[in-house]
Amino acid sequence: MKKFWFILTALVATCFLVACSGSQGVNPKTIKEKKKIVVATESEFAPFEFKSLVNGKDTLVGADIELAKAIGEKLGVKVEFSVMSFDNVLANVQSGKADIAIAGISVTDERKKVYDFSDSYYTSENVVIVKKDKVNDYTSTDSLAKQTVGTQKGSVQETVAKKQISKASVVSLTSNGEMINELKSGQLQAVVLEKAIAEGYIAQNDDLTLANFNLKSDGSDAYAVATRKGSDDLLKEINAVIKETKDSGKFDQWLKEASTYKQSK
């Protein structure tokens, strides 16, 4: 009898732990039953995800948004976007509030310990933006010594900047748009962003330009869809969509289309 109670208690405790940990994988069956997939994303990362006025309505657009829609289509479910600051995106997947995250998320060893990632759908590169009239002053990482460099909060660029522009004071901001404004107004002397995003801001601000020096790759240049650990079946479906969108040239097409939208914030 004692043994019975012991086993029962152990069983209940295990179930409780599993249920509360939120670390169970995301099952495509459950998503199909719910008839929707919740996608955590951010909204100041053109050409991947950003807001634009479409027919007078503020609309989420970009290549990541199209990818999410294609995943929804493949699963036969509605896509519900949950927009938040970038530093909250992954945590929302971990806590179970979102099923997946698509937000230009770079795969890193650190993140792989906590999350499962799909195959990569894009390769990024870190760059430095400076004001045009300062491009001859800031010609190397060392020339930014004692200056203030901006990065997005929660992004891999925080670490990249701290390591590679180590003599500068590196600050993290939640909003990329605000970061660009601070660069323009002189509160920041440089900003580290990924190339596609930087080029978008430079195209819209003729007082900004890419610095004439490069940062080294830190090995985290692949973008992928993130989900909870143990989501193998879901990842199979997502990887099939990624393969198809890459092979058919659809992803490149979405990137091109995104650059025709004007960012509304």
Ligand code: ARG
């Ligand atoms: N690729 C970088 C990272 O994963 C930055 C991503 C920022 N994404 C965004 N939607 N703001 O850390």
